[in-house]
Amino acid sequence: MAVISFKCPNCDGELIFDPSTQKYKCEYCFSLFSQEELDAMKPAQTTEPQNADAAGAGKASGKPEDKKQSQPGNKAGSGAEKDNTENKESDKEAGKEAGKEADAVTYTCPSCGAQIVTDATTAATFCYYCHNPVVLGGRLEGKFLPDQVIPFSVSREDAEKGFKDYVCKKKFVPRAFYNKKQVESITGVYFPYWHYNTSLEGKMQGEARNVRVWRTGNTEYTETKYYQVSREGDVKLENLTENALGKANQELICGVMPYDFKDVKKFQLGFLSGFLAEKRDIEKKQIEKKVQQEARESAEKLMREQINGYSSVSIKNADFRALKEKWSYTLLPVWTITYKAKNGKIYYFSMNGQTGKVYGELPIDYKKISLVSGIVSLVTLVILLLGGLA
Structure with a gap:
């Protein structure tokens, strides 16, 4: 699988698509490049084919070890049927695990060489170690090559602001939903x-x-x-x-x-x-x-x-x-x-x-709702009491 990372020709930093300029921006030297300039570059990539077997050391084989075989004392009859049933159940569970493992694929980051696991439908992501963006080119080849795309035009900064403006209008949202860490986790x-x-x-x-x-x-x-x-x-x-x-x-x-x-x-x-x-x-x-x-x-x-x-x-x-x-x-x-x-x-x-x-x-x-309700009830009670005294 081709794993692609676009590098800045000026400083070798990572290039990302910038929605505000509709160009490719280096996060280190802040250089900007057009689509034509990017097309002329040769992206960094790794091409070794990999899958979950390489990372899972045989987990995806779907063939669990049969600990019942060749054990002394096993006899034909009900006991043997029980063992066979248990083995079939193990095969089913192993098959399920094999399906999950088969959906996972490992790739090598072109920037730092780290091994990262993704699921079967991920086509672009970030390296969890060096945090550089990578595109899994092999996921988007042949019949899976998209015909067209509408690029991002809303920047991360505008998205974060829009999120905060939207949530701050709601009075009873937990603070954990819009704290700084949560806002920064917004993903394109x-x-x-x-x-x-x-x-x-x-x-x-x-x-x-x-x-x-x-x-x-x-x-x-x-x-x-x-x-x-x-x-x-x-x-x-x-x-x-x-x-x-x-x-x-x-x-x-x-x-x-x-x-x-x-x-x-x-x-x-x-x-x-x-x-x-x-x-x-x-x-x-x-x-x-x-x-x-x-x-x-x-x-x-x-x-x-x-x-x-x-x-x-x-x-x-x-x-x-x-x-x-x-x-x-x-x-x-x-x-x-x-x-x-x-x-x-x-x-x-x-x-x-x-x-x-x-x-x-x-x-x-x-x-928050209980607190506000309590305050309103208390204020109402005080007003009624004062009105009664008057």
């Missing part, structure tokens, strides 16, 4: 999506009604006219997105939608430097029918809106088919913070890395 992550553009042709037929009511003297009259209506034409839909990561928190990634695809760019590995990135594990065929159905429903709604001027409309038949389709494997930016409460529940805060839109489920400090 590229999440994988399927991006879909389509053009459809369709037609629909239905029945429309116009109702007129009037009164003459004491008599009320109602007139209902019925019309057969139809519409046909082409509908163009753009920028439909569908999550492509099975482990992603749906509320987190949907809460920060939508993105403005005018900023979408052809994918370059350099955009990932300085951020985390996830590789897709949901394929197009798994979500294709769902997205196409959503597109047809959207097209039908748009065409239905062209039938107006009636009291009511009932659609009897609608038929749409795609003329053109374009699927793009896309990475979209999110700033995120997670917080584990004392009861074990995990809370998420997320911010759209392009637009700054925030979404979060915030924890509640019930001690």
